[in-house]
Amino acid sequence: MNERHVLGISGGKDSAALAIFMRQKYPHLDISYFFTDTGKELPEVYDFLAKLEGFLGKQIERLNPHRDFDFWLREYGHFLPNPQTRWCTRQLKLLPFKNWVRPWLESGDKVYSYVAIRADEEHREGLISQHDNLIVQLPFREHGVDKMGVYDLLDASGVGMPKYYDWRSRSGCTFCFFQQKIEWVRLKKEHPDKFEEAKAYEKSALEHGSPFTWTQRESLEELEQPERVAAIEADFNIRKQREYARIRINPLRPQKSELMDIDELYLEEEGGGACLICHK
Incomplete structure (x- = not known):
């Protein structure tokens, strides 16, 4: 053995x-x-x-x-x-x-x-x-x-x-469906070619009868519209400021006490959770 x-x-x-x-x-x-x-x-x-x-x-x-x-x-x-x-x-x-x-x-x-x-x-x-x-x-x-x-x-x-x-924390997989909407917005900014590929997968899935899109309740084509992007970014900033106000500063590590993953700002209505084997 x-x-x-x-x-x-x-x-x-x-x-x-x-x-x-x-x-x-x-x-x-x-x-x-x-x-x-x-x-x-x-x-x-x-x-x-x-x-x-x-x-x-x-x-x-x-x-x-x-x-x-x-x-x-x-x-x-x-x-x-x-x-x-x-x-x-x-x-x-x-x-x-x-x-x-x-x-x-x-x-x-x-x-x-x-x-x-x-x-x-x-x-x-x-x-x-x-x-x-x-x-x-x-x-x-x-x-x-x-x-x-x-x-x-x-x-x-x-x-x-x-x-x-710097812009995402869910997973290293490009198309993780557990991404927040703000992370899809940032994917479009950081890797526009990957975002377009995700849109193509979504379109193909819908054509094959799939009821699912990558993000709940809207397609990526809807999500990328300028007015929708502005709303998503504004909502995320409000949540971020609210959570930062709750942080308890550790006097021994004051700078690291302010570190916060995007993951911690996750909205339950966006799906909740992540696959442990991908996320860790």
Whole structure:
């Protein structure tokens, strides 16, 4: 029986910080880092993965190289994924991971999977193991690492934050349906070609009889209208100022006390939540 150690990198801050933490705290562990590529990640994600690999001194293995988003979109009759039918998470994230570790589990190896759930996320749980030899570990919770601890790890390592956090926090996947409307507006500004591609997917889905658009209650064509963009930006700014007024300043880290993810300003009516495996 062998022991395997694996850690999934989502392209987000928490999983990257966990990889840094494990490299520093447990350098004796031979950890296999992996990234399940949807084929529709933001360009910033690939830049960040390369930077993280430089720190780890180890390649992050890419899973799912042959069956990307377009493949599964055709399999699902051009119906877009949505909060009720998250086929993207199931087929592009969970299935590749299960297929990857299956040979080890079937041969009797123990596989330790390290998940980046922080100490301040009591409401979240990791992937529930369906195999006795797949053991899910939560090092941040065990060592008391919270959100500020994540920022500290990224800063001290020199890896820093993924650049897409300047305007987005939901996920590194370009077309994540859990994006806020403000994030779709910013996608249009940051990557207009990606926004146009999203519109094309939406049009194709509607032509194939899909009842879903990327964002609830309106199409991207409706969302991009100047008057609608202005309303979305105004609403977001109001929420941001309201939440900033509630921040309790930590005298030991006054600047970092003001850090706030777009994620924290998420409106329930916009869909709520995010897929843990993509978001972390």
